[in-house]
Amino acid sequence: MVDCANRVRLDAYHDGELSPAERSAVEAHLRDCPSCAAELAAIRRTSGAFADTGPREPSHEQLLELARSVRAEPSDARMFLRLFRGTAVAAAVLLACALAGALYLSQRTKAAAHEAMVLDHVAIGSQPAAFATDPVSDERQAEQQVAMAQWIADDLRGRQEER
């Protein structure tokens, strides 16, 4: 650690980062400050430890391999991919719309059929055609009809008694 109280930019001086005026000022200071002069010598030694060595460089073949690994897709392939992606997106949207429409229509048809069946059943008292072949439903329908008839009869009787 340098003992000098002045905050001299010795590293910047060593690295050639000072303006000519700053450089002159540091050089003037170094002439009178053995502590900073010793610090600068230590900086030079440390920096010198890296001066004659360096990181490993790749071989020419390694660079060519690297170049191969970052190649763009061939333009034809890119065009095909772009076209394929565009078509796929459009097809997906159309399919989704078609499915939604089909689902909507199907639900509307079911609701309409159900409504017609109920109206038909209530108005005429007949067995809905859709249930005609189902014995379980037939029994249930018959029970409901009997219960309904019983309730109507009771209701009429009650009203007559009130009169």
Add this chain to the structure above:
Amino acid sequence: MKLPGGGALVGGPAMDEEELLVLARRGDNAARTELVMRHGGRLFGLAAALLGGSDADVNDMVQETFLAAFDGGLKAFKGNASLATWLSGVLINRVRKLRRYRRSRPAGPLDAFERQPAAGDSASRGPATQAQQRIDAATMLDSLPPDYREVIVLREWQQMSYAEMASVLGVPERTAETRLTRARRMLRQRFGGYEPV
């Protein structure tokens, strides 16, 4: 020069690098190869020095850097810094991400320095001395925290100015200078007796 895939080099050394990058982003493979041949070696060395890890990691980092520059969302290069500085910044960000990802794992030895001689070694030095000095440099780098390791590598091996270091690291210039001063001081405290042979 014959390029992989049979292409030819785009332009000469004087060709504007920004223009080359535009071509590379459009999928021009000759431009991509040219940029890799111009900057790949330096980026490879930078990644090896920063990571101190396996060749696979180094290759991955350099490849990711070029792919991000060519295919990724990196459109920030406007020519205010040199392409070399900008690519170094991209690589350093990727190395930092990798380091965060592997924070629990200690850095490995700088085998990249120990296995092969560095290009440009002085012919006057004997092989044993060269190897010793590489190991010394590797040991010194390994002793530093990542922030300090970065500034030493950028200054001593990439010969970057303080302004370039600040740009690459995304910090003010005086911060880069302070880090460098502290990193050198730390090395002096730990390897005080070291003298380059």
